[in-house]
Amino acid sequence: MSTDVFEYDVVVVGGGVAGLTAACSAAEHGARVALVDRATEAETGGNTRYTEAFLRMRSLEETADGLEDTLVDDFMGHPDPSVTNEAAVNPDRRSALYRSHHLVDPDYVAELAAEAPGTLAWMTGHGMRFDVLPTPFLTTSTTRMAPVGGGLAIVETMGKAARGLGVEFHFETTARSLVVDADGGVAGIAARTPRGTVELRGRVVLASGGYQGNAELMARYHGGRALTTRPVARGGGYNKGEGLEMALAVGAATAGNFSLFHAEPVDPRSGEPEAAIFCFPHGVLVNAAGERFVDEARGPVDAWYERTTRDIQAQERGVAWVVLDQQGLAVPNLRAGIRTDKPAVTGATLAELAGRIGVPADTLERTVAAYNAACPDPAGFDHRAPDGLATTGLVPAKSHWARPITDGPFEAYPIMAANVFTFGGLKTSAAAEVVDRDGRAVPGLYAAGELTGLYYSNYTGSTSVLRGATFGRIAGREAATSGVRG
Secondary structure (H helix, E strand, O other), rough: OOOEHHHHHHEOOOOHHHHHHHHHHHOOOOEEEEEEEOHHHOOOOOHHOOOOEEEEEEEEEOOOOOOHEEEEEEOOOOOOOHHHHHHHHHHHHOOOHHHHHOOOHHHHHHHHHHHHHHHHHHHHHOOOOOOOOOOOOOOOOOOOOEOOHHHHHHHHHHHHHHHHHEEEEEEEEEEEEEEEOOOOOOOEEEEEOOOOOEEEEEEEEEOOOOOOOOOHHHHHHHHHHHHHHOOOOOHHHOOOOOOHHHHHHHOOEHHHHHOOOEEEOOOOOOOOOOOOOOOOHEEEEOOOOOOOOOOOOOOOHHHHHEEEEEEHOOOOHHEEEEEOOHHHOOOOOOHHHEEEOOEEEEEEOHHHHHHOOOOOOOHHHHHHHHHHHHHOHHOOOOOOOOOOOOOOOOOOOOOOOOOOOOOOOOOEEEEEEEEEOOOEEEEEEOOOOOOOOOOOOOOOEOHHHHOOOOOOOOOOOOOOOHHEEEHHHHHHHHHHHHOOOO
């Protein structure tokens, strides 16, 4: 049985922000472009379709303060200084060992900071609108902007722009492997469609997201934690890791931490995208035994929620409950940090609440009593910023906003760790080239977005969509102008 072959200059795999910006950029540079997406047209866009798409920007002309330092200073273990010190020398003098090293590339981060403002201006030229919009975070550590209409606006607006530029879309088409020429360069993809296998020839941009939708890969890289998480939105279910697998098959190097994913605290009862629960700094978190297990308020919630969510995932069945009283519920704008469509579980007393959430009543009462006794004079309470109102002599402590929980009726919400995207991915250069394990660019192969590794211990908030757009644009341009033909 013969395989149909279609000729293009550039083939983009993935229909989210990275894929769409790559397709538009490549087409603008004169390339004949195909974009393939395993989803139906109605659900194209992956994670992008469902996110609010906050961007770590001070304004449209400037990235947020400290963006580069925060990314580069993420804890990456204890790398060998004899390798990492090569970052300070001229790129032409860097060894293959450095170029393929499994760490953040400072040049990549510098390129992100330099190119992000121009990328947003370019997207504005295609009809996008950006503004400073409300966030669900009650306290914040940085500045943010967002597209008006969220990620869905990106999918719709940049998708329309791509079609206007002549990009051909292939939905329900799953890239399965790379086509490699006799010289080892990438010359296209083999893909599966409802009608059979096809080949789409051209230079390739992989923008197909992480592997959070693949239970086998999740278990391989994350062990038992794979069972107590799920994609944060329906679009993540389409991210099954083929982009990673096909690049690894041709010798691609990796970056990012394959043992972690970006964790967001969500209501496990809800099927809504990003049904987040960010209100826990103003209550207490208890596990199935009715005991506290973490400092709920180590700092601004936007900077700490991921680490707290990982602590939640470590509890029995990966679930905890945030318990709030009427005083906590009266914190201005607190409900903005409760994004679930499911109602709170309520109880006139703590014992009644305990029965309804399935934890031992006597333990919950003792836990709250010990917490209350450790709370300071509440006179210095300030919900607008970390206020230093900390418990005394309590383990674990609560570092801020520690006020007694006494004023019923009480409310509780369950919280689990949702998988926004996986940290481990492909190593790419500042030109969005996929780098092989010998530190060389794989001819004809580029990558952008969540498929590429950048994060190690903690997600630098509101950078995922920003880097997807920025390096998607770069990848499309480089693929269109590289002159490498399959």
